[in-house]
Amino acid sequence: MSQLKLSTEGWSNQSLFILAAVGSAVGLGNIWKFPYITGENGGGAFVLVYLACVLLIGIPVLLSEIALGRAGKANPVQAMANLSREHSASSLWFLLGLNGVLAGALILSFYTVIAGWGVSYFFESMKGAFINIDSAGASQHFNMLVSNPYELLFWHSVVSLFTVIVVAKGVKSGIERAISYMMPGLLLILLILLGYATTTGAFGQSFSFLFSPNFSKLSWEAVLIAMGHAFFTLSIGLGTMMVYGSYLSQKHSIVKAGLWIAAADTLIALLAGLVIFSVVFANGLEPGAGPGLLFQTLPIAFGQMSGGWFFGTLFFALVVMAALSSTISLIEPAVSWFDQNWGIKRLHAAWILGALIWLIGIGTVLSFNAWSDVHFLGERTFFDSVDFITANIMLPMGGLLMSMFVAWVMTKEQRQQEIELSSNWMKWYLLDLKWFAPVAILIVFATNLVEADSVWMMVAVALIAYAVYVINAIRNGRSL
Numbered sequence: 136m137s138q139l140k141l142s143t144e145g146w147s148n149q150s151l152f153i154l155a156a157v158g159s160a161v162g163l164g165n166i167w168k169f170p171y172i173t174g175e176n177g178g179g180a181f182v183l184v185y186l187a188c189v190l191l192i193g194i195p196v197l198l199s200e201i202a203l204g205r206a207g208k209a210n211p212v213q214a215m216a217n218l219s220r221e222h223s224a225s226s227l228w229f230l231l232g233l234n235g236v237l238a239g240a241l242i243l244s245f246y247t248v249i250a251g252w253g254v255s256y257f258f259e260s261m262k263g264a265f266i267n268i269d270s271a272g273a274s275q276h277f278n279m280l281v282s283n284p285y286e287l288l289f290w291h292s293v294v295s296l297f298t299v300i301v302v303a304k305g306v307k308s309g310i311e312r313a314i315s316y317m318m319p320g321l322l323l324i325l326l327i328l329l330g331y332a333t334t335t336g337a338f339g340q341s342f343s344f345l346f347s348p349n350f351s352k353l354s355w356e357a358v359l360i361a362m363g364h365a366f367f368t369l370s371i372g373l374g375t376m377m378v379y380g381s382y383l384s385q386k387h388s389i390v391k392a393g394l395w396i397a398a399a400d401t402l403i404a405l406l407a408g409l410v411i412f413s414v415v416f417a418n419g420l421e422p423g424a425g426p427g428l429l430f431q432t433l434p435i436a437f438g439q440m441s442g443g444w445f446f447g448t449l450f451f452a453l454v455v456m457a458a459l460s461s462t463i464s465l466i467e468p469a470v471s472w473f474d475q476n477w478g479i480k481r482l483h484a485a486w487i488l489g490a491l492i493w494l495i496g497i498g499t500v501l502s503f504n505a506w507s508d509v510h511f512l513g514e515r516t517f518f519d520s521v522d523f524i525t526a527n528i529m530l531p532m533g534g535l536l537m538s539m540f541v542a543w544v545m546t547k548e549q550r551q552q553e554i555e556l557s558s559n560w561m562k563w564y565l566l567d568l569k570w571f572a573p574v575a576i577l578i579v580f581a582t583n584l585v586e587a588d589s590v591w592m593m594v595a596v597a598l599i600a601y602a603v604y605v606i607n608a609i610r611n612g613r614s615l
Contacts, residue, residue, distance in 0.1 A: 137165055139381075139428070140257075144305055144306040144307065144381045144382060145306065145383070145384065146306065146311070146382050146383060146384070146491075147295075147307060147311060148553070149364060149383070149384075149388075149391075149392060150388040151311050151314070151408035152316065152379065152383050152387070152392060153299060153311055153384070153392050153396060153399075154314050154315065154318045155314045155379060155464070156201075156370075156376060156379055156392070156396045157313065157318060157320050157395075157396055157399045157400060157403075158317065158460030158461070158556075159370045159376070159379070159460065159461055159463075159464030159465075160368060160369050160370045160396060160400040160461075160463065161318075161321070161400055161403050161457050161460060161461070162246075162397070162457050162458055162460065162461030163246075163249060163250070163253070163405075163457060163458050163461070164364070164367065164368050164404075164453070165368065165400065165403050165404040165457060166429070166453060166454050166457050167288055167403045167429045167454070168364065169364065169368070169404040169407065169408060170404075170407060170408045170411045170412065170428060170429075171428040171429070172360055172364060172489070173185075173345065173408055173422075174415075174421075174422035174428065176353070176354070176356075176360060176361075176410070177349060177352030177353055178344040178345055178348075178349065178356035178422075178583035179345055179346050179347045179348035179349060179358050180348040180350045180352060180353040180357075181348055181353060181360075181361055182345055182346065182348075182405070182408075183348050183355070183491040183533050184263065184353065184358055184361040184362075185361040185364060185365055186401065187402055188362045188364075188365035188366075188575070189365045189369075189397055190576050191367045191567060191571055191572070192362060192365055192571070192572050192576070193365045193366060193367055193368070193396065193397060194369075194393055195564060195567045195568050195572050196369075196371050196372075196391055196534050196537060196538055196568075196572055196576075197369050197371055197376060197393050197397060198390060198393045198554055198564075199394065199532075199537050199538055199540075199541040199542075199554075200371055200372075200374075200377050200380065200388050200537050201376050201377070201379070201380035201383070201392065201393060201567065202380065202389055202541060202545075202550070202554050203211055203215070203218065203307070203377050203380065203537060203540065203541065203555035204376065204378055204379065204380025204381040204383070205379065205380040205381060205383050205385070205389065206218060206545070206549060206552075206553050207294045207377070208381055209381055209471075209475055210232070210236075210377075210378050210381065210471035210475050210476070211232030211233070211236055211377045211378055211468050211471075212229050212232035212373075212472050212473075213229075213232070213472070213476055214232060214238060214356065214378075214381060214475065215228045215229045215230075215231050215232040215540075216228070216229040216232070216312050216354045216375060218540070218544075218545070219544075222544050222545065222546065224487045224540075224544050226326070228540065228544075231533065231536045231537065231540070232374060232377070232472075233373075234372075234529055234532060234533050234536075235372060235374025235375075235533050236374050236468045236469045236472055237372050237469075237529070238372065238373055238374070238525050238530060238533065239374055239375060239465040239466065239468050239469060240444070240465070240466065240469050240488065240491075240492055240495075241371045241493050241495070241524070241525050241529075242373070242465055242521075242522045242525050243298070243462060243465035243466055243496075244462065244493075244495035244496040244498075244499060244521065245463060245496060245499040245518050245521055245522060246458070247291050247294040247295045247298065247462060247492075247493075247495055247496055248287060248290075248291045248294075248456070248467060248499045248500055250294045250455070250458035250459065250461075250462060250517075251287065251289075251290025251291045251293065251294050252280065252281075252290070252430060253451060253454040253458050253607065254290050254293060254294060254452070254455050254458075255286070255290050256430065256434070256439065256451045257452055257454070257455050259276070260434075260437075260444070260447045260448040260450075260451050261448050263437040263444055264276065264281065265434040265437055265443075265444075265447055265495055266438050266444055267436075267438055267439065267474075268434055268435055268438040268444070269275065269430075269435065270435055273431045273432070273434045273435045273438075275324070275446055276434070277427070281503040281504065282503065282504045283480070283504070284500055284504045284505055285503055287337055287500045287503065287504075288497065288500050291493070291496050291499075291500055292493065293496075294458070294462060295489055295492065295493045295496070296489075297459060297462075297490035297601050298459070298463055298465075298466060299485050299486055301313045301463050302463055302466055302470055302485045303479075303481060303485035303486065303584050304328050304481045305481055305581050306382055307445075309369040309463075310463055310467070311571065313459075313460075313463060314460060314463070316399070317456045317459065317460050318460065319401075320456055321378070321453060321456040321460070322403075323377050324353070324449050324450075324453045324456070325403065325407065325410070325453060327446075327449060328405075328410045328446060328449060328450060328453065328505075329410055330408055330409045331410075331411060331442070332409055332413035333413075335413045335414060335416075335417035335440070336417055336421065337412075337413050337414075337415075337417035338409070338413045338451060340412075340413075340416045341408075341412035341413040341415075341416055343411050344412055344416075344422065345412065346552075348410040350486050353403075358566070359578065359579055360584050362381045362575050362578070362579050363583075366530075366531070366575075366576065366579065367405070367526065367530060368370040369396065369397060369400060370461075370464065371530070371532065371533075371534045371537075372388050372471070372474035372529070372530035372531065372533030372534040372537070373464075373465065373468070374468035374533070375409070375464045375467060375468055378467055378468045378470070378539075379464070380470050381471075384425060389553060389554055389555070390554060390555060390556060390557060398575050407453075410450070411428070411433065414429075414433065414436045414437065415432065415433070415436055416439070417436070417440065418436040418439055418440065419433065420432055420435065420436055424558070429454070430524070433447070433450065433512070434447070437450065444460055449597060452523060463538060465490065466485070466488060466489065467614035468489050469484075470485050470488060473487070473488065495521075498517035498518070498521070499517060499518040502516040502518035506572065512524070526583075527580070528580075528581040531576050531577075531579060531580040531582065532580075533584075534576055535576050535577065535580075537594060538568050538569075538572050538573055538576075541568060542565060542568040542569045543555050543569070550565075570596075576606050585587045
């Protein structure tokens with residue numbers, strides 16, 4: 136693969152890079168998944184473990200991915216090719232970048248469908264469809280939506296079209312401009328909803344649920360879920376942070392940016408949790424309602440509350456903004472690769488990729504209706520299969536190999552140049568990146584893949600895999 140230079144585009148300033156990266160990290164995982172997995176796993180104790188995992192796993196790997204992008208000066212595929220050549224490492228490292236590009240495209244193919252649910256619910260809420268709705272009505276409304284392939288296809292197309300239009304305009308005119316409106320808007324809506332939550336009469340209960348740890352309710356499975364979510368919530372392993380890092384000027388601090396990204400992502404998840412649980416508790420509903428919390432439980436709550444029409448509509452506007460800020464980032468690595476490596480102009484690349492991803496997304500649309508009985512991997516539908524491959528294989532593999540390259544292959548001088556830390560902090564960073572983060576990623580990886588009754592069997596599989604990782608790292612990389 137020939138040496139290519141980064142395109143002339145770049146971030147206008149570090150603040151816009153942070154906004155874009157936060158927009159990538161903040162998505163349905165913060166507004167939808169984090170609250171319901173917190174509710175399912177006991178609240179405060181789970182949050183505490185999650186925060187520890189963000190600090191010990193999420194941030195170190197996030198810094199590594201950004202550093203790889205800026206050091207490689209190109210899209211993920213070309214960046215890894217450039218770096219492997221520079222460090223006399225195996226040329227196969229380009230596959231790490233390709234893994235991220237493909238994972239982002241595959242995730243986007245079903246993410247646009249799920250985001251479409253949010254767009255649909257926003258307009259339904261505006262029309263007053265959830266006023267005085269009961270449990271049976273909420274369940275029927277959701278089932279009618281997902282069972283109608285034409286309606287799902289329409290909303291999937293709307294989200295896909297928005298994504299392509301924004302990305303086709305480029306970094307400054309497209310991504311920066313969209314993010315500069317969406318992220319402040321998202322935060323403003325969240326703060327308005329937080330103010331509303333304090334009037335529900337259940338804000339104190341919500342706060343206690345999130346921040347008063349009860350470790351008796353914390354299981355080993357909950358710890359693994361916290362580890363996995365801390366890793367995935369920051370958009371690690373997708374190549375997004377790598378390509379965003381390639382647009383970042385050398386004069387800006389990766390460490391400061393990474394800390395801001397992690398802090399903002401975590402804060403938004405916690406604020407969303409306070410809002411959601413205040414509404415849920417005020418209506419006597421179940422906080423551990425699972426994946427249906429957003430689309431079946433909350434419409435009931437808003438529908439029964441004073442001012443619920445207005446604040447419910449605002450809430451689904453928040454969901455839409457969070458989802459759209461992520462769809463932009465998921466396609467950018469692939470667009471950048473087409474532009475830099477294949478000579479396809481950004482405008483054309485965005486439309487070609489958008490069309491291909493839209494076509495793949497039809498499989499997810501049909502998974503909830505016409506293809507609900509069609510199985511691909513085991514008993515999984517098309518949607519479940521793509522979700523399983525990306526979340527349980529491609530993303531952990533990407534994060535693990537990024538850690539491996541920065542910790543074992545990249546030179547001490549280049550690490551210091553990209554990740555400017557004092558000698559003491561660099562030692563702790565490398566210790567975490569070489570040993571703790573990979574073990575944690577492999578444990579989550581093994582847990583997701585191995586169906587066993589024994590936790591220790593899962594841990595053993597992870598440790599065996601890690602032994603192979605260390606041997607290959609020593610053989611192909613270089614130590615300090």
